[in-house]
Amino acid sequence: MLRRVGIVLLVLAGAQMAFSQAAFLAPGERQSNIDSFEFVWKTVMEKHWDPQLGGLNWQAVHDELRPQIEAAKTMNQARQVISSMLARLKQTHFGVFPGEVYQQLDSSGSSKTAAGADTGAGEAGPGIDLRILEGNAVVTSVEPSSPAAEHGVGPGWQIVRVNGAEIAPVLRSIREQFVNSTLVEFRLTRSVLARLQGPGGTTVRVEFLDGADRAVSLNLDRAQPRGKIVRMGNMPPGYFWSEWSKPRRDIGYVRFNEFMEPEALSKTFEEAVNGCRDCKGFVIDIRGNPGGIGGLAMGVAGWFIDQSGVRLGTEYLRGLTINFVIFPRAEPFRGPLAVLVDGCSASTAEIFAQGLKDVKRARIFGTRTAGAALPSVITKLPNGDGFQYAIANYISEGGQPLEGIGVTPDEEVHPTRRQLLAGQDPILDAALAWIQNQHK
Structure with a gap:
């Protein structure tokens, strides 16, 4: 199953307030709201993974709220009725949001399904990755030989600004919308990355504060991302890459940007594991990894599990249960294993990390993940609003859901700008230190 992170959660309640419309509705608009109410109700009834809805009398909910949607005089009132209906489910990934927001998502190229994450993977860019550190957008890595690298941009x-637009107000607005949401780091990061990206061959003007806090304004070319272009289904094209190295002579390290390209990913792990038979430990870096093909979580885990029948967790769809059973390799790596995550690790990446944590095979380092593990669909309602609904539930092997919760690292490490300027990677450093300590 393909599952990159869904692009919106119920978190757009804040946006609903921002876009609420107080004007009274025309008869045709009121009918479109009624049609939207019926569409949402029927979709949940027909597509929710639990036909019994946990014992909720869905028909009774419909009959109770139908008069309220008929009486709704404004768009905001109509949304409140539909939101109230969905709130009876007491589950994440079910919500409605204003048409203005839906149009922004749709026009930005974001997919209407969880299989098409807002990764921007097919967009050209200056070769910068970033995170929101201490409230600011900070460069965390720069691709070698990229336009940003050629201009001296560094971690x-x-x-500060992109094409003249200040970043700070954008971050404040998104943070308000995503208050108390595990998705906040993901959305903040993606909002800035989206502004840096665009068609190949174009330029983007970026104003930075360099390591000495001096203002530096650069016109950066947008180049195609590195890696192999990949396509699947109706998803927008993306780019896949994977690499392995030894940050220290006796520790292996693998990093890849998505759970895609099974053959290439398997080859990387095969080379890494075979090249690290005598290593003291192994690090898998899935920071910023938005997910991908769900089955690859089991395949990758098999390089580090030597027992049959071990599960990462279970996914529940309507009429179907999928056990994420690990496929052990003949000669897996059996030494200490560290997995690196952050708030931009999502979906399959979360299933992988939490599963290995639950079966006590890996120690997790970094910051809490995005909490976006469910495959969901976003579609347009008759009244123009957006509607998101989940089509499955996922429970980790330890018995906990990941949706709206995320993976909590065994060792939380929050990088600072000062550490990056000093050339440090505190999350990786913590993992390497732990591995070394296992051999004392």
Whole structure:
């Protein structure tokens, strides 16, 4: 199953308030709201993974709220009725949001399914990755030979403006919408990355604060991302890459940007594991990894599990249960294993990390993940609003859901701009230190 992170959660309640319309509705608009109410109710009834809805009398909910949607005089009132209906489910990934927001998502190229994450993977860019550190957009890595690298941009540089637009107000607005949401780091990061990206061959003007806090304004070319272009289904094209190395002579390290390209990913792990038979430990870096093909979580885990029948967790769809059973390799790596995550690790990446944590095979380092493990669909309602609904539930092997919760690292490490400017990677450093300590 293909599952990159869904692009919106119920978190757009804040946006609903921002876009609420107080004007009274025309008869045709009121009918479109009634049609939207019926569409949402029927969709949940027919597509929710639990036909019994946990014992909820869905028909009774419909009959109770139908008069309220008929009486709704404004768009905001109509949304409140539909939201109230969905709130009876007491589950995440079910919600409605204003048409204005839906149009922004749709026009930005975001897919209407969880299989098409807002990754921007097919967009050209200056070769910068970033995170929101201490409230600011900070460069965390720069691709070698990229336009940003050629201009001397480095980790720790702060992004102040993109094409003349200040970043700070954008971050404040999104943070307000995603208050108390595990998705906040993901959305903040993606919002800035989306502004840096665009068609190949174009330029983007970026104003930075460099390592000495001096303002530096650069016109950066947008180049195609590195890696192999991949396509699947109706998803927008993306780019896949994977690499392995030894950050220390006796520790292996694998990093890849998505759970895609089974053959290429398997080859990387085969080379890494075979090249690290005598290593003291192994690190898998899935920071910023938005997910991909769900089955690859089991395949990758098999390089580090030597027992049959071990599960990462279970996914529940209507009429179907999928056990994420690990496929052990003949000669897996059996030494200490560390997995690196952050708030931009999502979906399959979360299933992988939490599963290995639950079966006590890996120690997790970094920051809490995005909490976006469910495959969901976003579609347009008759009244123009957006509607998101989940089509499955996922429970980790330890018995806990990941949706709206995320993976909590065994060792939380929060990088700072100062550390990046000093050339440090505190999350990786913590993992390497732990591995070394296992041999004392």
